[in-house]
Amino acid sequence: MEVVYRCSRCGFTAETSTWLWKCPRCGGPLDVVIKGLELTLGERRDMWKFSSVIPVKPLIGLGEGFTPLVRAGFLRGNTYMKLEYLNPTGSFKDRGSAVAVSKAVELGIKSVIEDSSGNAGISVAAYAAAAGIRARVYVPRDAPEGKKSLIRSLGAELIEAPSRVEAGRIAIESVKNGEAYLGHTWNPWFLQGTKTMAYELLDQLGHAPDAIVLPVSAGTLLLGLWIGFNELRSTGLISKVPRLYAVQAQGFASLYERIHGDTAGESTRIADALRVSNPPRLEQMVDAITGSGGDALVITDDEILDAWRTLLRRGFIVEPSSAIALSGYLRLLNDNYLNEDCETVIVLTGNGLKYIDIMGKI
C-alpha cells in the first residue's frame, strides 16, 4: 500500500511521514490517498477487520465500529438502521478518532488539539486518553453541559469559545510547537476511519444499499462513505455507489444552500451536534452528493422532535441531532425520492444517553 497526502484543491502531494492538516501550498483540505488498495478481511470484531484498507496501524482502539445494523420493521419500506450511537464514546466519530490518534501516536505526537460542537471532542479526548497523550478541546460555550463535563472527565483540557466558528479559529491559533492540530473537520486521517462504515455495510448486507440517509454538518461521515464506496467501486466489489442523502439542521445548512440556494427560518436549538457554519470540505461534500445521485435536505426542530420521540418510543436511544436522519428519510419517502422497494440505511449517529439530563424536559 502506497499512501500520500494530496490536496483536494491544488493537487499538491506530500509524504505522510509528517503531520499535515492542510495544504502547505494553497491552504486547501488534504486527502490521504492510497495506491494499490487490496481488501482482505481480518479476524477482528471491530472496524479494524478492514485494516487492509486503513493506512495506519491499529495502535489505539476502544472497540470502535462493527455497530449493529437493525431492520426498521416499524417503517414502511426496506429499511435498516445503522446504530453508530453504540460506538465506544457514543458517536460515529470514534471511527475517525481511532485512525487519527493512531497516526498521531505513530508520529510520536504527545498533544493533540481539537475543536468540536461536542461529540468529536468527547471522542478525541477518549482516544487521546487511551493513547496516554494530551488533548486540548475547544467547544462553543453553549455546548451541552454534560458533553463539556465528560470531555474534562476524560482528562482533556477544555476551553470554551464564544461560538463554534470561534472555537475552530482559536484552536488553530493555539497550536504550539510539538502539538498537532487534529481538528476533525480538516483532518485527512479522520476520513480514513469514517470510510470503514462503507466496508462494514457491504460486509453486513452482502451488497451495497440503494440509498443512505445521514445527518450532515462538517461532512466527515458523508465524505467517509463517499471515499469508502468509491474505493469499493474501483476494486470492482460493488458496481454503484449508494445515493447519499445529507440531512441538515436549519441555520447550519451550507451544503443544502450551496446546491439549492439560500434558506430562511430560525436556527436549530436542539440539533447542537450539527452546528457547523463553514465546513472546510464543502466542495468535496457537494461532489459526494451530486456524484452519488443523492441530495441535501433541511429539517426544522419540530420535525426533529417528532422523529426523536418516534425513535425513543421504538427503543432507539439516540440524540436529537441523530433523529434528524429519520426526519429526512420520512421526507424523502413522502416526496418520492425514495420508494418502498429502495433498500435504505438510516444512520443513527449519536447516543441519546448524553441527553439523559434533559429527557422529559423537552
Add this chain to the structure above:
Amino acid sequence: MEVVYRCSRCGFTAETSTWLWKCPRCGGPLDVVIKGLELTLGERRDMWKFSSVIPVKPLIGLGEGFTPLVRAGFLRGNTYMKLEYLNPTGSFKDRGSAVAVSKAVELGIKSVIEDSSGNAGISVAAYAAAAGIRARVYVPRDAPEGKKSLIRSLGAELIEAPSRVEAGRIAIESVKNGEAYLGHTWNPWFLQGTKTMAYELLDQLGHAPDAIVLPVSAGTLLLGLWIGFNELRSTGLISKVPRLYAVQAQGFASLYERIHGDTAGESTRIADALRVSNPPRLEQMVDAITGSGGDALVITDDEILDAWRTLLRRGFIVEPSSAIALSGYLRLLNDNYLNEDCETVIVLTGNGLKYIDIMGKI
C-alpha cells in the same frame, strides 16, 4: 431442543407454554432447562449468533450483544475488558430483556411489569417499546433522575417506590390479569439471555478465560455466566468453568455475607445500580461462586471512585457501579487471588453516559 421450567428449590417442572415467574408449588425461583442442547453458530452479528442455544425465537432485537473485548494494556497481567456498556440501552441487561420480551411476545402478552434500580428498567422499557407492548416499571424514589426520565421517554409507565425492596414488593402486588411480571431478579428467561456472554467470550477468545471479575447485585449476569459456561462444559467445548469473582458494593453485599459473614461500613452512595438487598436467587449465586472456585468481594465508595476515574482517564466511559469490577480486580491482584499469568476478563456492565449530568461534580 426440549425446554422446561424447573424449580431451583423443589425440582417442580412445568411446560413453558405459559408465563411463570416463580414456582407454583414452593414459590422458589424457576430455571429454564434445555435438554438436547447443540451449539451451531449463526450468521448474525449480535447475541443471536448463538440462537441454537437460546430457547426463544429472536422476535425482538435492538442489536444486543457482540460487545467489544478489548485488551487492557494499562493493567498488569493478561487482562481484557468486556465492554457490555456498549449494549443498545447501555447495559448487559439488554441480553436478558431481549430474550424475556421475545418470550412474552411469543405468548401474546401485551403488558410487562418490572422493578429495577434503573438499568434493567431502561432495558425492559426499550425492548417493550421495540415490541410495541406496554411496560410498567417500579424504581426506588432515589434512583438517578436521568434514568427515571429515560424510562418515561421510552414510553413506559414509571412508578416510584420508597426503596428498592418496596419497588419489588409493590410491582409484584400490582400485576393484574393479562399482565406479566417480568422482574429480572426472578425471571428465568432473562438468564437465558445473559448466558450468551459465556458463549461470546469463548467465541472471541477461542477458549474460556481463567477468571471473570464482575459487579454483582441480583446476580443475573453471574448466573448467566454460570449457566452458559456449564452448558459449554457439558457439551465438551470447554474443560473448566472460569473462576467467577463477584464484586459487591458496601451495604448490598448479601452474597459476600452469605459466604464470609457480616460486613460493616456505610452503604454505597454512588453504586446505585447495585442496590439489591434480598436477591431471590441468592442460593444459586453461592453455588456459582463456590462451584467455579471464585469468590465474593466488598468494595468501598472510595475505591469505586478511584477506579471510575482510572477508567475514564483511559477512555472507558462506564458508570460508577461498573468501575467496581476494576476495584475488585485490583484487590484480587494485590491479594494474590489473581496473578499476572492468569487470563482475566473484567466485565464493564453499564454506560457512563447515563451519568453525564453528574460528571465533574463527583
